[in-house]
Amino acid sequence: MEPLYLRSAGVSLLVDLSADEPAILHWGADLGPALPDLGVLGVLGGPMPNSALDSPVLQGLLPQASSGWRGRPGLRGHRMADGRPGTDFSARLRIADVHSDGTSAVITASDPDCGLRVVSMLTLHDGGLLEVQHTLTNDGGTDYALAELAAVLPVGPEGTEILDLTGRWCRERHPQRRPVQQGCWLRSGRHGRTGHDSALLLAVGSAGFGNRHGKVWAVHFAWSGDQEAYVDSVADGRTVIGASELLGSGEMVLAPGESYATPALFAAYSDRGLDDVSEAFYAWFRARAQHPASPRPVVLNTWEAVYFNHDLGVLTELAAAAADLGVERFVLDDGWFRHRRDDHAGLGDWYVDSGIWPEGLHPLIDAVTSRGMEFGLWVEPEMLNVDSDTARAHPDWIAGPAAEGGRLPAEWRHQQVLDLVNPHAWQYIYDRMDALLTEYPISYLKWDQNRDLLEMGHAGRPSVHEQTLAAYRLFDALKAAHPGVEIESCSSGGARVDLGILERTDRIWASDCNDALERQTIQRWTGMVVPPELVGSHIGPATSHTTARTHELSFRAITALFGHFGLEWDVRSLAGTEREELRGFIALYKKHRALIHGGRMVRADLPDPALLLHGVVAGDATEALFALVAVSTSYSEQPGRVCIPGLAADLTYRVELIYPAAGGAFIQSAPPAWLAGGAVASGRFLAEVGLPMPILNPEHAIVLHIFAPDRI
Ligand code: DGJ
Numbered sequence: 001m002e003p004l005y006l007r008s009a010g011v012s013l014l015v016d017l018s019a020d021e022p023a024i025l026h027w028g029a030d031l032g033p034a035l036p037d038l039g040v041l042g043v044l045g046g047p048m049p050n051s052a053l054d055s056p057v058l059q060g061l062l063p064q065a066s067s068g069w070r071g072r073p074g075l076r077g078h079r080m081a082d083g084r085p086g087t088d089f090s091a092r093l094r095i096a097d098v099h100s101d102g103t104s105a106v107i108t109a110s111d112p113d114c115g116l117r118v119v120s121m122l123t124l125h126d127g128g129l130l131e132v133q134h135t136l137t138n139d140g141g142t143d144y145a146l147a148e149l150a151a152v153l154p155v156g157p158e159g160t161e162i163l164d165l166t167g168r169w170c171r172e173r174h175p176q177r178r179p180v181q182q183g184c185w186l187r188s189g190r191h192g193r194t195g196h197d198s199a200l201l202l203a204v205g206s207a208g209f210g211n212r213h214g215k216v217w218a219v220h221f222a223w224s225g226d227q228e229a230y231v232d233s234v235a236d237g238r239t240v241i242g243a244s245e246l247l248g249s250g251e252m253v254l255a256p257g258e259s260y261a262t263p264a265l266f267a268a269y270s271d272r273g274l275d276d277v278s279e280a281f282y283a284w285f286r287a288r289a290q291h292p293a294s295p296r297p298v299v300l301n302t303w304e305a306v307y308f309n310h311d312l313g314v315l316t317e318l319a320a321a322a323a324d325l326g327v328e329r330f331v332l333d334d335g336w337f338r339h340r341r342d343d344h345a346g347l348g349d350w351y352v353d354s355g356i357w358p359e360g361l362h363p364l365i366d367a368v369t370s371r372g373m374e375f376g377l378w379v380e381p382e383m384l385n386v387d388s389d390t391a392r393a394h395p396d397w398i399a400g401p402a403a404e405g406g407r408l409p410a411e412w413r414h415q416q417v418l419d420l421v422n423p424h425a426w427q428y429i430y431d432r433m434d435a436l437l438t439e440y441p442i443s444y445l446k447w448d449q450n451r452d453l454l455e456m457g458h459a460g461r462p463s464v465h466e467q468t469l470a471a472y473r474l475f476d477a478l479k480a481a482h483p484g485v486e487i488e489s490c491s492s493g494g495a496r497v498d499l500g501i502l503e504r505t506d507r508i509w510a511s512d513c514n515d516a517l518e519r520q521t522i523q524r525w526t527g528m529v530v531p532p533e534l535v536g537s538h539i540g541p542a543t544s545h546t547t548a549r550t551h552e553l554s555f556r557a558i559t560a561l562f563g564h565f566g567l568e569w570d571v572r573s574l575a576g577t578e579r580e581e582l583r584g585f586i587a588l589y590k591k592h593r594a595l596i597h598g599g600r601m602v603r604a605d606l607p608d609p610a611l612l613l614h615g616v617v618a619g620d621a622t623e624a625l626f627a628l629v630a631v632s633t634s635y636s637e638q639p640g641r642v643c644i645p646g647l648a649a650d651l652t653y654r655v656e657l658i659y660p661a662a663g664g665a666f667i668q669s670a671p672p673a674w675l676a677g678g679a680v681a682s683g684r685f686l687a688e689v690g691l692p693m694p695i696l697n698p699e700h701a702i703v704l705h706i707f708a709p710d711r712i
Helices: 274-287 312-325 362-369 389-393 423-439 464-481 516-526 553-561 578-596 683-688
Strands: 004-008 011-016 023-029 075-081 084-087 094-100 104-111 116-124 130-138 144-155 161-168 171-179 183-189 202-205 216-221 227-233 239-245 252-254 259-261 265-270 299-301 329-332 374-379 383-385 415-417 444-447 486-489 507-509 535-539 564-567 600-603 611-617 623-630 652-659 679-682 700-707
Touching: 004 094, 004 104, 004 116, 011 116, 023 144, 023 265, 130 144, 130 252, 144 216, 144 265, 161 183, 171 516, 202 227, 202 239, 216 227, 216 239, 216 274, 239 265, 252 259, 265 274, 274 600, 299 312, 299 535, 312 329, 312 362, 312 578, 329 444, 362 374, 374 423, 383 389, 423 464, 464 486, 516 535, 516 553, 516 611, 535 553, 553 564, 553 578, 553 623, 553 700, 564 578, 578 623, 652 683, 679 683
Parallel strands: 299 329, 299 564, 329 374, 374 444, 444 486, 486 507, 507 535, 535 564
Antiparallel strands: 004 011, 011 023, 075 084, 075 144, 094 104, 104 116, 116 130, 130 259, 130 265, 144 239, 144 252, 161 171, 161 202, 183 227, 202 216, 216 265, 227 239, 383 415, 600 611, 611 623, 623 700, 652 679, 652 700
16 A cells, blocks of 8 residues: 655645555655655564564564564453453554545454454644544454553654653643653653642653754643653664553443543654744644634733632722723632632532622622723633532542542642542533523633642543543533633633643633743743744742742833733832833733734843843744743853844844833843844854843843834
């Protein structure tokens, strides 16, 4: 059979179909329109060393021991025979059918002896993002217990360094690197949610790969439940990268005729570093029909302003102050519903607390909407406090390891998980959310989820998989019933950031940490996959509530600028000139949000770790907005010339300092002269020679507006 060859945006995928098993020969650079004769080259399986199999070992689409693969297998599972487990433990999947339309392909492989069939969908999207998804069907006559079905891709021979992300509450998406060595680098997520420490992006690259240089093979697994992502470097010299759902013991048993579909693995290849990986993800996001198209409104979220102290008078004053500043969406956070005076009680009782809100939420919503702002509401539908009317009435709705009435999992933030696999519980929570959205003009839900799903079970059996799908169904049903409502995915800050949840939500809350210094890292790395228009990014109070660090407004605002901008601060009493300064930053965001939310992300590879330079360049490269950020003091006396990459080499640009305004003071006797009147230079000059930059105090930043005067 002819090979399967997909090409898009400088990327190609080549699957050899000449043997009876589909084998991925290449995922990486575009190989051009014509391929050599693969049979003559002998590239399928490669040469055979001594003391090895007597036939070449294919790297199958699902790597299998039946073809000699001794790395991590793509499929693990078994049947029961005569009451004993273990039969059909090793499948020999062979091509049954192939369909391709040039950009995507459906490959069916089956093993009639084992009674198993796998349909694999491979799609190379327009921006070069590859999507891989498998569906396994039990064609046999008995139950098949599935342990793992993985999506796996080969990494090119130059891939020698692993980069992935990890983290914790308030420090999500922290990068870590290590060399590729023989063995498996495995990232397991057993949180029942995506997790603060989730990899988000797992990449293998050429030595020293950076933001704008080097080859990179990177994957993201679009799933909000338990999962594993790995790089497996096998003794035969091959390295693969992949991911799978981490299924609980006995969780996935397929009756005859039943199927299991993997979440999608998204994979990006770049020969120009991580910025291009981001570009492939951004292009995919932005091509979706449901991608937010309206300007992303300036948000004020009440959490760090008032916490649980809900008071109509205070909140009305806050709404008035917010509207006066130019805020466009006012979000009432946790604390508005029955029994919810702190985080010990109330989750599940989704009725407005009549003690705090005798006339319901209407007076506050009127105060918000009459000032031209949208109203948003915090909810946490997937959770219960044991101290709630709902849990008291339905103790069987609490998910746990035992069948009804048994031991409960350890509490976390005084809460348990609502068993959404129980149809009554699911319907109750749907009805309550639907009722709120019907009664009130709510434009936006901040949908929170504040604990790991430990010992997650339904009817005494593991249920993270079903719970995750039931939660997805809840989002989908509410979205279908209330199509205008936007939803934010929040999970103790940024513990649910993945493409599974983002298919049904409109932004993520990247972190509960509003400290701008921490946010520089959190947002930079979240932005490797998620475009800035989907990343909630707020200005908090001067002294951060989660780190006690103090920052000037400009540093907080310039940090928030490169996301979906908002405030999380009691702005009723701003000090000195702060109100005018904040108004100015809000106006700056509004002026440039179309650019920030539609352009290409550029992150320079600067030699000095004290400095970050990032920006967004318009698709036609006629305009850009950059921030130069000092994250610490530098070992150098001065930054010298800083190269500004990512612009069009042959366009002539004007570079203007827009914050601080021209003439602003820097800590040097003579700051670079161009700061006063702007600079004119080609994109090539800016990228290769750069411009001298002022010395910045640590935890300070400046903003540059760069544009081609002839073109805009
Ligand atoms: C955790 C979220 O991340 C916060 O932003 C806030 O909404 C609290 N939950 C409310 O309980």
